[in-house]
Amino acid sequence: MEKDLYGICPYVTAQKLLTGKWTLLIMYQLSLKKMRFNELQRALPSLTQATLTKQLRMMSDNGLIIRTVYDQIPPKVEYSLSELGERFQPVLNAIQEWGTEYIDFLKGKSS
Amino acid sequence: MEKDLYGICPYVTAQKLLTGKWTLLIMYQLSLKKMRFNELQRALPSLTQATLTKQLRMMSDNGLIIRTVYDQIPPKVEYSLSELGERFQPVLNAIQEWGTEYIDFLKGKSS
DNA sequence: CAGGATCCTTCGTGATACTG
DNA sequence: CAGTATCACGAAGGATCCTG
Numbered sequence: 001m002e003k004d005l006y007g008i009c010p011y012v013t014a015q016k017l018l019t020g021k022w023t024l025l026i027m028y029q030l031s032l033k034k035m036r037f038n039e040l041q042r043a044l045p046s047l048t049q050a051t052l053t054k055q056l057r058m059m060s061d062n063g064l065i066i067r068t069v070y071d072q073i074p075p076k077v078e079y080s081l082s083e084l085g086e087r088f089q090p091v092l093n094a095i096q097e098w099g100t101e102y103i104d105f106l107k108g109k110s111s
Numbered sequence: 112m113e114k115d116l117y118g119i120c121p122y123v124t125a126q127k128l129l130t131g132k133w134t135l136l137i138m139y140q141l142s143l144k145k146m147r148f149n150e151l152q153r154a155l156p157s158l159t160q161a162t163l164t165k166q167l168r169m170m171s172d173n174g175l176i177i178r179t180v181y182d183q184i185p186p187k188v189e190y191s192l193s194e195l196g197e198r199f200q201p202v203l204n205a206i207q208e209w210g211t212e213y214i215d216f217l218k219g220k221s222s
Numbered sequence: 223c224a225g226g227a228t229c230c231t232t233c234g235t236g237a238t239a240c241t242g
Numbered sequence: 243c244a245g246t247a248t249c250a251c252g253a254a255g256g257a258t259c260c261t262g
Contacts, residue, residue, distance in 0.1 A: 007217050010210025015135045017213070021255070024126045037224050048256055053225060055255095063216060074223045075262085084216055091209050094202040099121025102128070105174065105195055106118050132235075148244050159236055164245060185243045186242085226261075233254085241246075 014091075017062055022047055022055050024095065027085065030065060031092055034080035064088070125202075128173055133158055133166050135206065138196065141176060142203055145191035175199070 005012040018024060022044065029035060029043050041052055056079060059065045064085045070076040081088070116123040129135060133155065140146060140154050152163055167190060170176045175196045181187040192199070 007214055010207045010214065011135050011139050013213055013217075014206045014210040015129075015132065018126075018129070019132070019254085021126065021130075024122050028122050048258095049225070050227090050257080051255055063220075069224095073262095075225085077224060084213060087212055088209055091202065091205040094205040095125045096121045098199055098202050099125040101198055102124055102195060103118055103121065106124075109174075130234085159238095160245070161237080161247090162235060165235085184242095186245080188244060224262095226259105228258085228260105230257080231255090234252095236251085237249085239247085239249105242244095 017064065020055050020058060022051070023059060023064075024092075026055060026059065027064065027081070027088060028092055028096075030079060030081050030085065031089060034078050037077055037079070040079065128175065131166050131169060133162070134170060134175075135203075137166060137170065138175065138192070138199060139203055139207075141190060141192050141196065142200060145189050148188055148190070151190065 006016055007013060025044055026040065029040060035043070037052070037056075040056075041047065041049065044052070047055075056065065056067070060067045060079075063082055066080050066082045066085075068078045068080070070078070117127055118124060136155055137151065140151060146154070148163070148167075151167075152158065152160065155163070158166075167176065167178070171178045171190075174193055177191050177193045177196075179189045179191070181189070
């Protein structure tokens, strides 16, 4: 089973963590700045509250992001990248670049 | 819908393409050398034929890899990275590095 | 504002059997 | 050797309603 390779093979491990359909997008948003729950929702309009909540919890459990709760009324919760999340930046950059190239490729195809 | 961003946002686009549970692994394998169907299967033991076939077809359709059929008996089919696939290398490298760091993080946690 | 709790559907993944 | 064809399942994702 590939599960055995989680925590062993870098690729299997990374894939597991990035599995979420939105993980990459959230990582990107948070790499720009720390954000509150509603800010994220506005940045990712096609994502429902429930899903966003689950994703954030997963990412928090995995140590990718940090959840900071300010004990006040109205409630305020901020999400930011953890140390590990920050180190993810190179991947983000590489993906952005490659994604852009891929989009160009798509355009060339359709025209 | 986020579908609208496919072909527009690099991250959405990349995430779609890397969605498959095995895409990253296959990309890595093929980045080492072109491989035949059975070679890939041996390299990824926990992956069934059916699934591998589907993944390869998807990746081929997406232009990530190239499928070369040698018309002979017994059949021989080789898979290799396309131009676009080659350009994916930086992402692969970044992921490998980050994945390794993450594994270290996991170890530190459990101990 | 930032969720929690449910319910439901879709899609990816896998098992198995068969083929040129 | 390199697939194709079916069937089935589980989990991720989403819709909706409710709360401190």
